Amino acid sequence: MRGKVARKTIFAFIGPAVIGLAAVGIAPLVYALWTSLHFYNLTKLKRVEFIGLENYWTVLTDEVFWQAMGRTFFLLGTALPLQIAFGLGIALVLHQPGLTLLKTLARLSLVLPMATTYAVVGLLGQVMFNQKFGVVNQLLGGADINWIGDPTNAFAMIIFWDVWQWTPFVALVLLAGLTMVPGEVEEAARLETKSKWTVLRYVQLPFLLPGLVAVLILRTADTLKLFDMVFTLTRGGPGSSTEFISLMIQRVGFRGFDQGLASAQAIILLIITIVLAQIYIRVFYKEVN
Amino acid sequence: MAVVSPATGELAAAGAPARRKAAPLWGQFAILIVIMLICVFPFYWMVTTSLKTQIVALEAPPVWIFEPTLANYREALFEDGVLRTLVNSLIIAVCTTALALVLGVPAAFALARFEFRGKRDLWFWFITNRMVSPIVLALPFFLIARNLGLLDKHITLILIYLTFNLPIVIWIVTDQFRGIPYDLDEAARLEGASQFTIMRRICLPLAMPGVAVSAIFSFIFSWNELMFGLILTRTEAKTAPAMAVSFMEGYNLPYGKIMATSTLIVIPVLIFALIASKQLVRGLTMGAVK
Numbered sequence: 001m002r003g004k005v006a007r008k009t010i011f012a013f014i015g016p017a018v019i020g021l022a023a024v025g026i027a028p029l030v031y032a033l034w035t036s037l038h039f040y041n042l043t044k045l046k047r048v049e050f051i052g053l054e055n056y057w058t059v060l061t062d063e064v065f066w067q068a069m070g071r072t073f074f075l076l077g078t079a080l081p082l083q084i085a086f087g088l089g090i091a092l093v094l095h096q097p098g099l100t101l102l103k104t105l106a107r108l109s110l111v112l113p114m115a116t117t118y119a120v121v122g123l124l125g126q127v128m129f130n131q132k133f134g135v136v137n138q139l140l141g142g143a144d145i146n147w148i149g150d151p152t153n154a155f156a157m158i159i160f161w162d163v164w165q166w167t168p169f170v171a172l173v174l175l176a177g178l179t180m181v182p183g184e185v186e187e188a189a190r191l192e193t194k195s196k197w198t199v200l201r202y203v204q205l206p207f208l209l210p211g212l213v214a215v216l217i218l219r220t221a222d223t224l225k226l227f228d229m230v231f232t233l234t235r236g237g238p239g240s241s242t243e244f245i246s247l248m249i250q251r252v253g254f255r256g257f258d259q260g261l262a263s264a265q266a267i268i269l270l271i272i273t274i275v276l277a278q279i280y281i282r283v284f285y286k287e288v289n
Numbered sequence: 290m291a292v293v294s295p296a297t298g299e300l301a302a303a304g305a306p307a308r309r310k311a312a313p314l315w316g317q318f319a320i321l322i323v324i325m326l327i328c329v330f331p332f333y334w335m336v337t338t339s340l341k342t343q344i345v346a347l348e349a350p351p352v353w354i355f356e357p358t359l360a361n362y363r364e365a366l367f368e369d370g371v372l373r374t375l376v377n378s379l380i381i382a383v384c385t386t387a388l389a390l391v392l393g394v395p396a397a398f399a400l401a402r403f404e405f406r407g408k409r410d411l412w413f414w415f416i417t418n419r420m421v422s423p424i425v426l427a428l429p430f431f432l433i434a435r436n437l438g439l440l441d442k443h444i445t446l447i448l449i450y451l452t453f454n455l456p457i458v459i460w461i462v463t464d465q466f467r468g469i470p471y472d473l474d475e476a477a478r479l480e481g482a483s484q485f486t487i488m489r490r491i492c493l494p495l496a497m498p499g500v501a502v503s504a505i506f507s508f509i510f511s512w513n514e515l516m517f518g519l520i521l522t523r524t525e526a527k528t529a530p531a532m533a534v535s536f537m538e539g540y541n542l543p544y545g546k547i548m549a550t551s552t553l554i555v556i557p558v559l560i561f562a563l564i565a566s567k568q569l570v571r572g573l574t575m576g577a578v579k
Contacts, residue, residue, distance in 0.1 A: 005402075005403045005404075005405075005484060007405075009403075009484050010399055010403050010405050012395075012485075013395040013396060013398055013399035013403070013484070013488075014395070014396045014399040014400070014411070016391075016392050016395070016396070017392040017393055017395070017396035017455060017459065018396070018411070020388075020392045020451060020455065021415070021418065021451065021452070021455050021456075023448075024426075024430075024448050024449055024451050024452050025418055025421075025426070025451075025452045027433075028426050028429035028430045028433060029425070029426070029429065031429040031432065031433060032425065032426075032428055032429040035428070035429060035432065089320075090320075090324055093317055093320050093321065093324075094321075096314070096317055098314050098317065099314060099317060099318060099321065102318065102321050102322075103321065105321075105325060106321045106324050106325050107566070108563060108566060109324070109325045109328040109329050110324070110328055111562050111563060111566040111569055112328055112329065112332065112559055112562070112563075113328055113331075114562070114569065114573065115509060115513075115558050115559055115561070115562030115569070116513075116555055116558070116559070117512070117513040117515075117530055117551075117554050117555055117558060118513060118515065119513075119515040119530040119533060119534060119554075120335075120530070120533065120551040120554055120555050121331075123533060123534075123537070123547055123548070123551050124331050124334070124335055124548075124551065126537070126542075126547075127334070127335075127338055127544055127547070127548060128331065128334055132347075132349040133346070133347055133348060133349040133350070133351050134351070135334055135351050137350075138350040138351055142350060164327070164331070168328065169570070169573060172569070172570045173570055173574060176570055214574045217420075218573070218574060221419070221420040221422075224422050225422040225423060225424075227422075227423070227424060227515070227516050228513075228514075228515040228516060228530070231515070231516070231519075231534075232515070232533075232534050232537065245422075246422050246423075246424040246516075249424045249428070250424055250427070250516070250520075253424075253427075253428045253431075254431075254520065259428060259432060262428050263428050263429065266422075266424060266425040266428055267425070269422055269424070269425060270421060270422070270425045273420050273421060273422065274417065274420070277417065277420050
């Protein structure tokens with residue numbers, strides 16, 4: 001039913017966007033590829049030289065790199081289950097009938113954390129989790145917990161803010177899934193069984209799966225991207241206890257000035273991201289469809 | 290959390306709020322209140338801290354009742370130059386959004402209306418841009434900008450923000466164009482209208498809600514961005530989040546001022562997010578969830 005359109009017309013419509021995105025999204029990657037094959041230190045620009053795959057070898061055998069990677073996935077592995085558990089709980093409460101006005105207000109307030117500037121979340125963390133005059137210790141009954149200066153506590157604090165900011169997202173995605181369940185089907189199921197769990201598992205879950213897949217893919221990508229909030233809150237410290245992969249690459253490239261090595265790390269991160277996205281899409285979307 | 294159920298729960302038809310039961314749903318009520326408190330409290334703390342003098346802000350344990358002052362806002366805006374960074378952020382966010390729309394809307398129209406080879410691949414490429422960590426682009430972009438003398442210029446951020454704005458605009462607007470009946474195009478073409486005229490005169494006015502939502506997203510993402518701002522600007526084009534972070538240096542941190550700056554940064558995005566709240570989830574998932 002759709003008429004064929006001349007090549008020239010198609011290009012006129014889509015060309016500018018493709019060229020624009022290639023210029024800012026692909027050209028830099030090509031340049032990063034070039035940099036990654038060189039010794040390229042910002043403080044020693046006189047001796048930029050081709051060193052082949054040496055940077056890649058350094059990265060692949062570098063404990064620090066894999067520790068940062070492991071830390072990143074540990075964060076994902078702890079924060080995401082919490083976000084899904086709380087998010088599902090919130091979605092189910094919002095899905096129940098009644099209290100329309102209050103539910104509308106709750107949904108609006110859920111929007112706030114998601115939209116908050118990530119850097120501001122980090123700054124808020126600095127103020128609220130301060131050991132001496134932070135409100136968190138006060139609310140914990142005058143506790144004297146050193147949040148920012150202790151490796152384990154700092155990590156817990158990062159988890160807290162990640163969960164605070166992204167549980168609403170998970171909740172609203174899952175709520176969208178719950179509202180897709182046809183009303184009659186859900187009602188019929190509720191007449192059959194009194195068990196909320198049975199309804200959730202056999203009636204609602206199939207409608208939640210696409211949303212859960214989207215959450216899994218996006219949270220994985222976003223955790224690999226995580227920078228702003230942690231940078232303003234802990235700068236990766238104390239020590240390297242909260243140095244996630246993006247922070248580590250930033251440190252090597254801009255505080256260690258080794259652009260060649262950082263570029264190799266970035267390329268490897270890019271490959272891991274693309275492979276993960278492909279796996280997720282192949283494995284899970286097949287399940288869903 | 291999931292099991293808190295009002296006694297009437299299984300009788301009431303889901304999704305039919307009209308059939309409400311009279312019994313008070315205390316459990317649900319309490320949970321909703323707690324959710325709201327947790328979401329809103331950090332903002333309450335941010336705003337109240339921004340109204341404290343440094344002495345009050347550093348009291349331990351923190352005080353909840355005090356005499357508010359606007360001094361932090363005055364100092365931050367007019368003495369420390371936060372105003373200029375807010376203007377920079379505004380210029381950058383508006384320009385990059387406009388550019389994303391100019392490039393993205395015709396592309397979205399082509400993806401929605403034309404059949405051509407490689408369409409799926411193009412699609413996949415647009416989406417993968419959402420996944421790529423900005424640090425991957427930040428390193429080479431910094432070197433390129435440095436070589437071209439483009440560091441600390443607005444245009445640099447305007448261009449690099451396209452890497453996330455353009456995919457968002459294309460995604461949302463394509464979706465919107467698809468929803469417009471094809472008959473309209475057909476009729477206009479019989480009248481002799483070109484594809485461009487069809488897009489501009491017929492489809493675009495109908496697609497305006499999607500265009501507006503994608504513009505809001507593009508604005509929010511650009512306004513919120515920190516890393517590129519930190520790496521690619523120094524003074525002239527410094528963005529507001531980068532400014533807020535630069536207060537963090539030194540020993541005695543000006544907490545009131547930091548929170549005042551944070552409040553100024555966050556308020557516009559919260560307003561926009563509330564306006565677009567219905568579409569927020571769709572935008573954040575790039576349409577994966579309706």
